Amino acid sequence: MCLIVFSVNQHPHFPLVVAANRDEFFRRPTAAMDWWQSGVAGEEVLAGRDLLSGGTWLAVSGDGVVSAVTNVRESGEADAARSRGELPLLAQRHQPEALTGILLPDRDHYAGFNLVRVDSGGGWYFSNRDTHPGRQIHRGIFGLSNHLLQTPWPKLLRLRTSVSDLLRDTPAGHVDQLHETLIGQLQDTTPAPDRQLPDTGVGIETERFLSSPFINGEEYGTRATTIVSVGQTGEILVTEQSYGPNAEKSERRQFRWQRTG
Template identity: 30%
Template sequence: MCIISLAWQAHPNWKLIAIGNRDEMHGRPAQPLDRWTDHDHMLAGRDVQAGGTWLGVSEQGRFAVVTNVSSQDSPDRNRASRGDLLRDFLSGDGRCSKLDAVSFSDFNPFNLITIENDVAIVHSNRPDSISRSLAPGIHGLSNGPLEKPWEKAKHLDAALERWLESHEADPTSLLDVLTNQSPYPLKGEAQTDLPTQFEPQSSGIFIKNPVYGTRCSTIVAIDHQGRGSITERRYAASAEVNGESRLSFSWPA
């Protein structure tokens, strides 16, 4: 995912609402949201190239989502895939299943949010490796460092907050919020400090581009009784919708 807004323990009806877009090369193959046959408690899309995922949930009470952190340097293809962190954490199996034993420096720059046993933690490895708990509230991440959230992440947080205040019952209406292509131009000196990247800091919440753009939008909703749903809407390189999946799951109450 390249932008995510997450409401954690922030509403009397909802334990978790997470909304976000995955931005990626359109030519990189991916399998749509589904239960994984090798771990049927796990619900996520799958990156065919590296075998991991970008966002998912487990009926064992785990949630994870990752964003890359943009920089002027190209990703080091010799490093492990960031999707491995999520696959192993969500499945509970593999060398990355216990994140406190993982060397984050082995991976290209990332921000990662995990939830397990009703504890939410945000991890990052740039500029330094950190893991710190997330208090109840609304939290947003895009491709910037934790301490400097991009403007579009702030706007997505605000849109999620308005939805929560409306007490609307169906979270899939938030898919419309994720189609916002309005740019967020930088001002002053920040304009001269843009890294070379496919997702510039001034880009919209939804990126329409035939080479690199928004591949899917995802909504995760879990109420306080442990009833959950995950919805994925997929997009072609033209930005037209080309598929949608919605799955229900149970979360430990």
């Protein structure tokens, strides 16, 4: 997952909206989003599944908790002892207060990562590249790519602004239209101008290639766009559009249910 924008309590009828693109090599085996056991007896999450290392990049619980991970872009990344794909599942099993205590002693066992856990009341963010890991998230619209939370990369700023504008103009009862429009916004292939590119040590050509919200490539690119909304009435809607090489659309899955309690 390489780009996430999430809105917490910025719309009277949609207290939580998450819009995300997952970027990955197309050769990496993946199972499409579905309900599956997260490792705790009797508990399921809605998530895609990494069939190589296990785990996932984004998971949704039955009561509308969304957890997601992105990598931190670094040159010469070394192999790590543990897979980052286990982190969203860990975040589904524990409250933020416990998560910070669990992750702090183990943070160096993972390659660079960002982990978010959000629901309609707020959220929590942790990065093992942050000098103060373990932050609470309150009201607002937030963006996360392959650096720290709210790092103003051009694609993050562009998507965050477009999501903000869309939410301002979306009335109640138009949740399907909201999802459809967000998917379109996440398919933006506009590259950033060279003068705005970050320098993450991967070279200018790679920075250009990775600078758009949607990455269109033959071997590596955006593989899935995922939209999650939690309505004021408790309706949860999740839409995932998958892609193959060269941005070819493949399967679309949608899940809708009513939160209880």
